Amino acid sequence: MSAPGPSFAGKAAIVGIGQTEFSRHAGRTELQLACEAVTAALGDAGLSPRDVDGLVSYTVDPVEETELVRSVGIAEVAYSSRVPYGGGGSMGVLLHAASAVASGAADVVVAYRAIRARSGATRFGGAKVTPSPTSGHAGTTAMQWCMPFGVLTPASWMALNSTRYMHQFGVRSEDIGRAVVQLRAYAETNPAAWGFQRPMTLEDHQASRWIAEPCIHLLDCCQETDGSVAVVITSRARAGHLPQLPVAIGAAAGAGLFEQEIASDHYRGDLSVMEGSVALARRLFGSFGFDRDDIDVAMIYDAFSPILLMQLEALGFCGPGEAKDFVAEGNLGPDGSLPCNTNGGLIGEGYIHGLNLVLEGTRQLRGTAVNQIPDARTVLVTASRTGAILTTR
Amino acid sequence: MTTAEVSHAADGSPPRRPAPLLTDDNAFFWEAATEGRLVAQRCNGCGRLRHPPRPMCPDCRSLEFEIVPLSGRGSLYSYAILHHPRHPAFDYPLVAALVDLEEGIRLVSNLSGVEAAAIRIGMELEVGFDATENGGAVPVFRPVGADEPGRPS
Numbered sequence: 001m002s003a004p005g006p007s008f009a010g011k012a013a014i015v016g017i018g019q020t021e022f023s024r025h026a027g028r029t030e031l032q033l034a035c036e037a038v039t040a041a042l043g044d045a046g047l048s049p050r051d052v053d054g055l056v057s058y059t060v061d062p063v064e065e066t067e068l069v070r071s072v073g074i075a076e077v078a079y080s081s082r083v084p085y086g087g088g089g090s091m092g093v094l095l096h097a098a099s100a101v102a103s104g105a106a107d108v109v110v111a112y113r114a115i116r117a118r119s120g121a122t123r124f125g126g127a128k129v130t131p132s133p134t135s136g137h138a139g140t141t142a143m144q145w146c147m148p149f150g151v152l153t154p155a156s157w158m159a160l161n162s163t164r165y166m167h168q169f170g171v172r173s174e175d176i177g178r179a180v181v182q183l184r185a186y187a188e189t190n191p192a193a194w195g196f197q198r199p200m201t202l203e204d205h206q207a208s209r210w211i212a213e214p215c216i217h218l219l220d221c222c223q224e225t226d227g228s229v230a231v232v233i234t235s236r237a238r239a240g241h242l243p244q245l246p247v248a249i250g251a252a253a254g255a256g257l258f259e260q261e262i263a264s265d266h267y268r269g270d271l272s273v274m275e276g277s278v279a280l281a282r283r284l285f286g287s288f289g290f291d292r293d294d295i296d297v298a299m300i301y302d303a304f305s306p307i308l309l310m311q312l313e314a315l316g317f318c319g320p321g322e323a324k325d326f327v328a329e330g331n332l333g334p335d336g337s338l339p340c341n342t343n344g345g346l347i348g349e350g351y352i353h354g355l356n357l358v359l360e361g362t363r364q365l366r367g368t369a370v371n372q373i374p375d376a377r378t379v380l381v382t383a384s385r386t387g388a389i390l391t392t393r
Numbered sequence: 394m395t396t397a398e399v400s401h402a403a404d405g406s407p408p409r410r411p412a413p414l415l416t417d418d419n420a421f422f423w424e425a426a427t428e429g430r431l432v433a434q435r436c437n438g439c440g441r442l443r444h445p446p447r448p449m450c451p452d453c454r455s456l457e458f459e460i461v462p463l464s465g466r467g468s469l470y471s472y473a474i475l476h477h478p479r480h481p482a483f484d485y486p487l488v489a490a491l492v493d494l495e496e497g498i499r500l501v502s503n504l505s506g507v508e509a510a511a512i513r514i515g516m517e518l519e520v521g522f523d524a525t526e527n528g529g530a531v532p533v534f535r536p537v538g539a540d541e542p543g544r545p546s
Contacts, residue, residue: 127480129411145445148413148531149503150475150483159473160491160501167471167514213474213486213509258451266491266501267445271471 005251005287008102013239013246014390016045016232017359022192022350025119026226033228034063034114035071041230046243047108052232054079054106056093058353060086060138063114079106084139086262087303088276088384090354095252095386097233107234113355114228124224124351127152139256143264155221155304157263159212161271162306166215168272169321173214176305177205179327180219180347183302187344190370194223195348220305225350229359247365250378251288251389255279260385274307276385277314284380285316290389292316296376297364298338299357301383302345312338315382334371342371354383358390365392397429397465399522399530408524409482413531419446421460427529429522433498435461444498465520467494467534474509482526492518492534506535 018040020026020033042049049072055065059082069077079100083092093111100106117124129147143157151157165171181202187195200219208218239246255276259267268275285292298317302308309323317338318326326332332340343349343360350356361379363369369376378391401408413423422444425432433442438455449456470491479485490504503523504512518534525531 123478125478127478129480129482132414142445144414144419146489146501148411148525149489149501149533150410150480150487151489151501152480153478156473156475156489159475160471160489163473164471164491164514210474210476212489213476215473218477267499271491 005289008099008252009288010248010250011102011236012098012233013236013248014231014358014362015234015239015242015244015246016041016043016047017230017362018042018044019192019229019356019359020227022194022225022227022352024224024226026116030062030114030116030120030228031067031071033226034068034112034230037114037228037230038068038072038110038112041110041232044244045232047232049073050075051108052110053077054097054100054109056081056083056096056109056111058082058086058089058093058113059084061113063112068112079109083386085256085385086138086140087301087354088262089139089254089386090301090357090383091252091381091386091388092254093231093355094233094249094358094381094388095254098249098252101233101235107238109233110230111233111355112228112230113353115351115353116226117224117351119226125153125155125221139261140264142261142267146264151264154263155211155216158304158307159215160266162215162304162310165272165306165310169324171309171321171324173217174202174206175324175327176215176220176309177202177217179308179332180205180305182327182332183341183345183348185333186342186371187348190343190349193344193349194225195344215306216304220347222303222346222351225352227350227352229352229355231355231358231362245366245392247362247390247392249388250391251284251290252387253280253283254386255283256385273320274310274314274384277311277382280382280385280387281315284387284389288389290378294378295338295380295389297342297361297373297379298340299361299379299381300340301354301357302341302347303351305347307384308345311382311384334373339373342369342373357381357383361390365390397520397522399427399429399524401524408526410523410525410531411482412525412527412529418448422446423529423531425460426522426532429530431463431465431520431532432460433463433496434458442496442498444500463494463496466537467492467518469504469512469514469516469518470499471514472504472512488512490534500532503533504535505533506539
């Protein structure tokens with residue numbers, strides 16, 4: 001594909017993916033988890049750590065580049081970067097990696113995320129009063145205006161926006177629950193997923209305890225997960241000589257807007273619309289040569305289920321307020337118009353802070369997914385304000 | 394201009410609410426709240442009110458501003474009744490609120506004095522102040538005319 005748009009478009013490809021098991025107690029450090037995922041991804045790519053000259057992760061990732069380099073035996077790092085905005089920045093690692101490869105700044109870039117969201121020093125969803133207005137340049141400075149009011153968790157930050165969304169469009173908890181039922185149905189057949197062989201009904205969803213009323217039940221939340229994933233990106237020219245079917249990064253973009261941050265961003269005028277995702281879609285479906293109709297599978301950041309519906313609207317797969325009907329009509333399922341989060345998503349598979357969605361998108365394009373969508377050729381991967389379009393066309 | 398007494402627990406127990414993080418950029422807001430006043434930054438260049446505080450006006454780039462009093466009245470833009478997880482500094486369920494002040498800025502705060510079933514987006518609110526653990530106070534809200542701060546049931 002010769003894509004228009006930014007000059008990096010279509011010039012880099014995902015050639016390797018790797019992961020650890022996903023669990024609630026990894027029993028080893030994030031550094032070790034990252035080492036395991038990175039070497040697995042390089043093995044999948046048919047490359048060695050000596051081939052790696054670029055590293056990309058999240059600003060909030062605890063694994064230092066220096067430690068990773070000295071552990072897995074990388075010889076020389078030409079390019080490294082970190083993406084802010086936490087999970088909302090997930091897909092930014094693909095933008096950074098593709099840009100680095102296409103520009104020649106690096107030849108083989110590894111994107112990684114290692115996390116002990118459940119067994120680590122602080123549970124990811126736990127209620128904690130942070131001692132600083134910033135946390136590792138994560139894009140969380142407005143959090144300080146939440147802390148004195150007990151608005152201490154990602155669920156509580158997102159609930160404030162989600163309640164407004166539900167009010168604006170008459171969305172009910174059951175409407176959101178139907179999306180969770182679909183995610184869990186995918187997870188039920190995914191051996192790597194937390195939700196493997198754990199069936200869940202809408203009644204189960206409705207009966208689960210409130211986390212943040214009226215929008216987030218327990219079963220609307222992703223699983224705090226321990227684990228690591230890694231993705232290897234190189235040029236399409238080099239990808240042609242490697243064992244896996246190259247998955248081209250046909251488009252990649254970010255859209256961090258004025259007054260936005262991770263999830264504690266409550267200051268834009270209309271919170272019923274995820275305006276960062278609107279802007280992201282304008283970029284992804286703007287000059288890169290892709291239309292929404294081209295998307296065979298969508299992997300959409302679902303830390304909490306209300307934002308899955310909000311992103312379906314913001315990305316333009318349905319109109320404002322229409323996601324509840326879009327979901328109820330079965331469009332997210334394997335036979336729907338937009339099979340979505342076919343690994344079970346972050347809610348059903350596990351929460352490696354969004355990057356595990358990229359692995360599933362890659363598997364879909366290779367034809368190796370557990371819940372394989374026939375003839376998947378183009379996959380959208382998005383997380384709020386960052387996204388990419390992966391393709392084998 | 395609102396000046397209100399800072400509320401303490403009826404049983405006289407010391408406040409558990411965590412103190413806000415004070416920086417050179419935001420201290421004026423919290424220090425005013427401790428005195429029972431709700432204030433915001435107003436740009437001397439273009440007159441725009443802004444919150445959260447910041448040193449430069451994002452509209453006109455002026456570094457000059459004054460601290461102005463607010464009426465303390467607003468409406469409920471959104472809310473969430475928080476049940477889990479629970480932090481020992483708060484009582485649950487805890488109502489988190491987004492309050493659109495009549496001057497046009499928004500605050501994250503708490504809502505009290507209303508039963509959960511009676512919470513309505515758009516309801517008119519007025520400010521009060523609740524003590525924090527370090528002897529400070531933060532602005533919190535209740536429905537206009539509510540007699541007693543209460544908790545959702």
